[in-house]
Amino acid sequence: MIIEQIWTGNAYRNFNYLIACPETGEAMAIDPLDYKKCLDVATARGWQITQVLNTHEHFDHTGGNEKVIAATGAKLLAHVNAGDSIGGMDRGLQAGDVVKVGNTVELETLDTPGHTMSHVCLLSHTEIPALFCGDTLFNAGAGNCHHGGHPKELYGTFARQLSQLADNTRVYPGHDYLANNLEFTLDREPDNEQASDLLDNVRDQDPNKALVSTLGMEKEINTFFRLQSPTVIAKLREVFPDLSEQPDPETVFLKLRELRNSW
Ligand SMILES: [Zn+2]
Numbered sequence: 001m002i003i004e005q006i007w008t009g010n011a012y013r014n015f016n017y018l019i020a021c022p023e024t025g026e027a028m029a030i031d032p033l034d035y036k037k038c039l040d041v042a043t044a045r046g047w048q049i050t051q052v053l054n055t056h057e058h059f060d061h062t063g064g065n066e067k068v069i070a071a072t073g074a075k076l077l078a079h080v081n082a083g084d085s086i087g088g089m090d091r092g093l094q095a096g097d098v099v100k101v102g103n104t105v106e107l108e109t110l111d112t113p114g115h116t117m118s119h120v121c122l123l124s125h126t127e128i129p130a131l132f133c134g135d136t137l138f139n140a141g142a143g144n145c146h147h148g149g150h151p152k153e154l155y156g157t158f159a160r161q162l163s164q165l166a167d168n169t170r171v172y173p174g175h176d177y178l179a180n181n182l183e184f185t186l187d188r189e190p191d192n193e194q195a196s197d198l199l200d201n202v203r204d205q206d207p208n209k210a211l212v213s214t215l216g217m218e219k220e221i222n223t224f225f226r227l228q229s230p231t232v233i234a235k236l237r238e239v240f241p242d243l244s245e246q247p248d249p250e251t252v253f254l255k256l257r258e259l260r261n262s263w
């Protein structure tokens, strides 16, 4: 499996992806908003884009579909319930469905509600797993729930699915928000040395060569995975004095999500 992370350089800081089979040259484009860059990369690598996958229905993920499909004849895949909001879907995906690219690539569908209620993440069946997580999980952060989502569902996705994946899983999100998210982690957990060291390293990173984190790293530097941290809980109680001394993880997650909305 070959992964190309494509930095769009737009105001929303989107990442697009091409995933290719090294044997056949078939490729899948994930959320190819910058259709021109995606088509150019495919041409330069000698790949044929045969599928387009949208992680969810927001325009900054679907806006390039038509142009890529017009140029390539690719089939369009998205969450089975996204048919009303994404035009021209060819295949609706449910939890456990496998998406194949060429002969060698198999990606498993995770049904991951929260950012929206029809959001999928794709997990590769490779020795080192790769997770294409759209706007559900960001490097050092979590998606917002303002546009069709629910924070409780997002918590469920983090607790029951993402946190259960192998620590060596590589994380490929839909946006580059790493530096800003690390600032939030440090606002909530000022004594998190790993987050502060990482921020020093990535503050001026070139998004064309962005750091690819792992889930193991996220558990150290992403406040939405650090729901038992004594510092996180103590700092939350300064803002929410009614919070108990040992709040359950869901409550901590929801309070963090609430704070992040206005941070
Ligand atoms: Zn979105």
Ligand SMILES: [Zn+2]
Pocket: 058, 060, 061, 135, 174, 175
């Ligand atoms: Zn987005």
